[in-house]
Amino acid sequence: QVQLVESGGGLVQAGGSLRLSCAASGRTFSNYAVGWFRQAAGKEREFVGDISRSGTKGYYIDSVKGRFTISKDNAENTVYLQMNSLKPEDTAVYYCAARSQSGQFIAVRGPYDYWGQGTRVTVSS
Numbered sequence: 317q318v319q320l321v322e323s324g325g326g327l328v329q330a331g332g333s334l335r336l337s338c339a340a341s342g343r344t345f346s347n348y349a350v351g352w353f354r355q356a357a358g359k360e361r362e363f364v365g366d367i368s369r370s371g372t373k374g375y376y377i378d379s380v381k382g383r384f385t386i387s388k389d390n391a392e393n394t395v396y397l398q399m400n401s402l403k404p405e406d407t408a409v410y411y412c413a414a415r416s417q418s419g420q421f422i423a424v425r426g427p428y429d430y431w432g433q434g435t436r437v438t439v440s441s
Contacts, residue, residue, distance in 0.1 A: 318342040318414050318430040325410060325435030328402055336397040336435055338412030346370070346390040349415050351428060352397050354408035354437075361411070363423035367395065375421040380406075402439045409434040 324336040338350065351366035364384065365376035371388030385398040395412060413428035422428075 318345070318348065320412050320414060320430055320432035322410065322412055322432040322435040325437045327438045327440065330402060330404055330439055330441050332402050332439070333398070333400045334402065334437060336399070336410055336412075336437070338395040338397070338432055340393045340395070340414065345393040345414075347416060348429075349418065349422070350386070350388060350395045351413050351415065351422060352386060352395075353411045353413060353425070354406075355411070355434075356405075356408040359408075361425065362408075364397070364410070366420070366422055368420065369418070371395075373420075377423075399437070402437075404439045404441045407437060407439050409436050 319341045321339045349369050352364040353361050355361040365386050367374045367386040367388050374386035383401045388395045411434045412432045414430045415428045417427040
């Protein structure tokens with residue numbers, strides 16, 4: 317079992333920045349790739365990006381590319397989502413999820429074994 321806890325959400329003005337954290341406990345975190353998803357009110361949960369087990373490279377959807385960065389610290393069992401130049405359309409509950417399956421840009425929910433409870437991000441215009 318892996319337990320994931322997100323933190324760092326909040327209210328920010330458009331153009332601002334937030335850094336979300338996803339802290340893991342349980343099994344060896346380096347054995348898992350991690351994805352970030354988000355769900356806006358009334359919408360389906362959307363894949364944002366993911367990072368490999370080693371944390372060497374992140375992959376992103378086009379709408380956040382160049383603004384969001386995912387990093388992974390296996391020593392600290394934590395994954396970060398740095399969000400810059402935030403826009404009102406980034407408003408959502410953000411979830412991290414861990415998967416043992418390898419690969420890149422795994423945008424569907426099925427392969428993810430563990431999920432956090434979510435942290436809310438609100439971007440005001």
